[in-house]
Amino acid sequence: MRIKSTQPNVVDLDMTPMIDIVFQLIAFFMIVTNFEQTQADERVKLPENQLARPPMTPRDQELYVNIGFQRDDQGRLLDPQPYVFSKEGPKTVTGFGSELQMESRVAQAKKIDPKTITVVIRADSDTPAGVVQDLIKLAQDHGFEKFALKAKSQPLDE
Amino acid sequence: MILRHRSSLQKIEMQMAPMIDVVFQLLIFFMLTLKILSPEGDFNVNMPIGQARADEDTELRDVIPVRLSANPDGTLKDVALGSRSLGNDERVFDRLNNDMVGLVGRGAGGFSDEVEVEIDFDYGLRYNYVIQALSACTGRINPQTKEVVTLVDKVKFAKPRPRPESAE
Numbered sequence: 477m478r479i480k481s482t483q484p485n486v487v488d489l490d491m492t493p494m495i496d497i498v499f500q501l502i503a504f505f506m507i508v509t510n511f512e513q514t515q516a517d518e519r520v521k522l523p524e525n526q527l528a529r530p531p532m533t534p535r536d537q538e539l540y541v542n543i544g545f546q547r548d549d550q551g552r553l554l555d556p557q558p559y560v561f562s563k564e565g566p567k568t569v570t571g572f573g574s575e576l577q578m579e580s581r582v583a584q585a586k587k588i589d590p591k592t593i594t595v596v597i598r599a600d601s602d603t604p605a606g607v608v609q610d611l612i613k614l615a616q617d618h619g620f621e622k623f624a625l626k627a628k629s630q631p632l633d634e
Numbered sequence: 635m636i637l638r639h640r641s642s643l644q645k646i647e648m649q650m651a652p653m654i655d656v657v658f659q660l661l662i663f664f665m666l667t668l669k670i671l672s673p674e675g676d677f678n679v680n681m682p683i684g685q686a687r688a689d690e691d692t693e694l695r696d697v698i699p700v701r702l703s704a705n706p707d708g709t710l711k712d713v714a715l716g717s718r719s720l721g722n723d724e725r726v727f728d729r730l731n732n733d734m735v736g737l738v739g740r741g742a743g744g745f746s747d748e749v750e751v752e753i754d755f756d757y758g759l760r761y762n763y764v765i766q767a768l769s770a771c772t773g774r775i776n777p778q779t780k781e782v783v784t785l786v787d788k789v790k791f792a793k794p795r796p797r798p799e800s801a802e
Contacts, residue, residue: 491650498657505664516671523762527769527782528675596676604708605764606757609794612681624676627765632780 515540516598517561519547523601528627537593539579539620541611543569544600558603560611569610573618580618590619598626677768680790698737698751699792700730702767704759706798711756713767731770738785754792 520542542561546554559566562575580590595615599608612623701714713720713730720729738749751771755764773784 491654495650495654495657498654498661502657502661502664505661505668509664509668510671516674522674523765525675525765525769526775527773528677528765529782530673530675598674599761601760601762601765602708603761604757605755605759605761606794606797608761608764609757609791612679612791613794616681621681623679623681625679625765625768626674626676627769629673629675632775 515542517542517544519561520544520598520600521551521602522598522626522628524630525627526630526632528629530629531624535594535624537583537588538596539593540596540598541572541615542598543603543607543611544598545602558600558607569607569614572611573614576615576618576620580620591621593620594622594624595620596624596626677765677772677789679768680788696749698734698749698771698786700751700753700767700771702753702755702759702763704756704763706758708758708760710759710763727766727770730767731774734771734785735774749786750788750790751786752790752792755795757795757797 521544543558544561545556545558546566548554557568560569560572562572564575567575579593583590583593595612597608597611608625615623699716701712703711703714705711710722710726712722713726715730715733720726720733734751753764753767753771755767768789772786772789773782775781776783
């Protein structure tokens with residue numbers, strides 16, 4: 477009886493297509509990821525509008541202010557009082573005045589006129605509009621003059 | 635002379651495993667750090683400090699007053715352009731937009747620099763309605779080209795209304 481000497485058959489796995497795809501994915505995620513520190517707060521549900529377009533020219537100086545409600549996981553309001561979500565935690569609009577004052581002072585120390593800084597207001601769509609106006613008034617008291625109200629861009633319907 | 639005959643070229647086996655490890659690490663890193671942001675746009679509001687300066691500035695322009703009044707629960711009660719009430723249904727901002735085109739664009743839907751819109755709203759009105767009114771006053775989308783046509787560039791808010799007692 478002849479016994480065939482069988483060498484262990486090494487299956488050579490072709491890795492090239494997999495590596496191709498993985499590199500494509502890495503390239504995709506690298507492009508899509510933005511490391512830019514956005515100052516947007518996820519708790520704020522912005523109003524939607526078709527006319528809301530990003531500014532044509534990027535602004536030099538911006539100060540982001542997020543106003544919204546504290547909600548639970550299901551999106552129900554935990555507190556009917558709107559808060560400014562600042563770096564130091566939620567604050568009432570009047571309580572935010574000290575922070576605006578500090579921002580104004582820091583700008584002046586850097587030889588930047590607060591008038592040239594745009595205060596970008598990201599307010600929740602259910603916030604009472606008077607609260608937004610209170611905030612604008614407060615910012616004016618600290619020397620800010622330019623304001624921009626943020627809204628989510630809505631796609632054009634046919 | 636003995637020539638050593640090389641039967642075949644020696645194949646260098648490349649070690650792929652470490653590279654694939656690193657590549658997968660990178661892939662996972664980028665997947666986890668990905669944060670999908672929806673595009674945001676903004677409306678500029680002109681709020682100069684000091685009433686005197688503001689008055690001086692607006693003297694040269696026509697001011698179109700838009701009044702938004704609210705129900706106690708924050709919903710829209712009425713929209714008024716000047717002294718004319720436009721109602722409060724879902725098409726009210728379309729009507730406001732059409733009236734603005736009539737006033738500013740003189741039908742063609744063009745940009746006007748001599749006009750300023752002053753939006754006056756109740757304290758408790760939901761911010762969403764203010765944005766809708768701002769949008770209706772500042773521009774419209776050309777139905778043919780789908781591009782934004784600016785109607786009014788200058789928008790300001792009227793003097794704040796007092797906070798209602800019930801809001802406390």
